Amino acid sequence: MTTRPRSVTGDADRIAKLHSLAILDSQPEPAFDGLLAIARTICRAPTALISLVDSNRQWFKARIDFGPCETDLDRSVCSHALEQGSTLIVPDLSVDPRTAANPLVTGEPGIRFYAGALLRTSDGHAIGTLCVIDTQPRPQGLTDEQTTLLEALAAQVTNLIELRVAAIAREAATAIDLEKAERSNLAAEAGRIGTFDIDLATNQVMPSTQMCRIFGVEFAPAFDSAVFETLLIPDDQGKQSTRSDRARGTSNLVTEYRIRRAHDGALRWIARRGDFVTNAEGKPLRFTGTVLDITDRKQLELRQQVLIDLSDTIREAESIADIVSAASRMLGENMQASRVGYAGIDIPADLFDVQADWCAPGIPSLVGHHSLAAFQGTARFLRTGQPLVVSNIAAARWLSGDSEGYASIGANAKIKVPLMRRAQLIGCFFVHNATARTWSPEEVSFVEAVADRVYAGVARIRAEQEQKLLNQELSHRLKNTLAMVAAIAKQTLRGVSERDAVEAFQARLLALSGAHDVLLQDSWSSARINSVVEAAMSVHSRTERFRIGGADLRLGPKAALSLAMLLHELATNAIKHGALSVPEGRVEIAWAVEGAAADAVLRLSWREIDGPPTLPPQQKGFGSRLIASGLAGAGKTELRYDPTGFIGIFEAPMSLITQF
Structure with a gap:
C-alpha cells in the first residue's frame, strides 16, 4: 500500500x-x-x-x-x-x-x-x-x-x-444586480445599471444618470431616442428597438448589442431588458427597462474562445510563421491594438528579427531585421524574464533612451512577453498601441496566455524540424550503406558461377532500397501503400501489365519493407514461371481492410491472369520462405497454384501494419 x-x-x-x-x-x-x-x-x-x-x-x-x-x-x-x-x-x-x-x-x-x-x-x-x-x-x-x-x-x-x-462570480453579481434594478432605480444605480423610460407618443427617452454614463452622453432629463440608437455599430443595427416596433408592441424585450460610446468611441457591449406599459385596451404607452455594460464578460468569453481557436490552430500548424501570424491576428483584432507580432532577439549581435506581425490599417509592418541599439532599455528589462507593460512610453523616464526608437515605429504603449532559453533572452511576443493606453490586468494576462501558447507551438515546430533533419541524415546514411553493400556484394560475388543466386541477391537489395526511398519521403515515419506497391512493380515490368487498387492506407516502416520484399519475390516468380513470363499475362494486386477497431486486418491479394498453369515449387529457397511468411512476417498466408494462374492471399492485423 x-x-x-x-x-x-x-x-x-x-x-x-x-x-x-x-x-x-x-x-x-x-x-x-x-x-x-x-x-x-x-x-x-x-x-x-x-x-x-x-x-x-x-x-x-x-x-x-x-x-x-x-x-x-x-x-x-x-x-x-x-x-x-x-x-x-x-x-x-x-x-x-x-x-x-x-x-x-x-x-x-x-x-x-x-x-x-x-x-x-x-x-x-x-x-x-x-x-x-x-x-x-x-x-x-x-x-x-x-x-x-x-x-x-x-x-x-x-x-x-x-x-x-x-x-x-461576475455572472452571479450581474444576475443579482439585474433583479435589484427591476425592483428599484436606486439599487440599479448602485449596481451600475442604467434605467430608461420611453414615451411612445413623443419618442422621448428619459434616462437615468447611469444610462448616460454607459452610453457616454452628458446627462439630460430627456433625449430623442435616435441619440442612443445611432450609437449602435452597423453590424448590430436592428437589434435595438425602433419607434415603429415599439408602437406595435413587438420590440425584443431582451437583447444584446454593441455601441461606440459617444464621448470616446470605445466599443462596448450592452445588455438591455425592457417591457411595455399599456392602457386598459392593451395599447403600448411606454417602453421601460434597464441597460447594463457587459463588456468585461463579453471580452472574457471572446478571449477564452480566442485561446481555444488558437490552440486548435497551433496544433495543426506546420511552421513557426503560421503560428505567429495566426496568434498576432487573433490577439490584435480582439484587443484592437495597433501592431502585434513576434521578434527573435540576438543579444550578442545586437539585432532583433520580426518574423511575422499583424498591423491595424495605416500601421506599418516591422517584419525584417532591426538593430537593438534604439531599444537598449527594453532589452535590459526583458533579460530579467519578466513581462514588460508600459502605458505611455513617451512619459516613462526610465525608457527615455528608447522613446525615439518607439516614436519612429509609431508605438506609444506596449506589452512585451519575453521568451527565455537557458536563462538567455531569445525572443519576445509584443503588442503595440499607437497612442497611450492603460492596459488592464485582464489584458496583460490574456497577452501572456497567448504568448505561452505561441512559445509552446514554436518549441514543437523546432523539435519536429530537428527530428526531421536527424531522420533525413540517418536515412541518407542508411541508403549509402545499402549502396556500399551492393557494391561489395557485386565485387565479392563476381567470380561466383551460380549467377542466378547472385542476381537474386542484388535484386533483393534493389527492392529494399526502393522501399527505403518511399519511406524517406515521410522521414521514415510511414509510407502510402500505393507508393510501395508501384515502386516495387516498376522495376519488373511495364505498369500496364499490373492492375493495382485498394484503400488509401499508410504503412509503418516495418510493414512497408516487408511488403516491398514480398512483392519483389512474387514478381520475380511471375517473370520466371508465371503470368509475366508470357506477353499476354497480367497481374492484379488488390487490398482492403476487413473488420473494425482492434479486430481490423489488412487483406492483400496477388492474382496472375492469362499466364501458363502453375505448380508448387519443387524446392523452397529464401524467396519461397519469404512469401510463405506473409505480410510483416505475421498473419495468415494462402497460396493457390491453380491451372488458371497463381493466387496469393495475405492477411495481417492492422495494429501490426501501422506500427512504427
Missing part, C-alpha cells in the same frame, strides 16, 4: 481553497482540453492529466488516454508532487520508494514515467498538477525546455481556473 502524504491530505487551508474554486466535478471544458493536448505534444507522452488533489481523492478536470475520472489517493502520484512543493519528475515509478507499490504501477495500466508541474493559485496554494505519463521508463526524464514549457502551461491552467471563478 502506498503512503499518503499527510501534509497534503491534512492541509485544511489548501483543501478549503480547492473547494472554493467550485471546479471539482464540473463538466469538461475545451479550454482545459486544449492546454492538455499541448502539454502532451511537447512532452511526447501518451497520457496527460489535469489533476486536482482533494482530501480523499484526486479528480481529473481534463484527461487524455486515461480511463477513470478520479482515483483514491492510494493511487495518486500527484500528491507526492504537492508534498515535494515543486515540479516532480520520476524517470521510473517502479523503483521510486514513494510509488513502487502504487496499484497503477504494479497493475493496469502499468505506468512507469511521471512528470507533474504544480497548479499553484495566486495566493500560494498548490491544488494539483498538470502531468504527463508514459508506460515506458524515461531515464533521461524531460529536457530543460520541456520542463519549462510544462510549468508555463501549468501556470496557464491555474490562471484559467481563477478566471473561471471570476467569470462565475
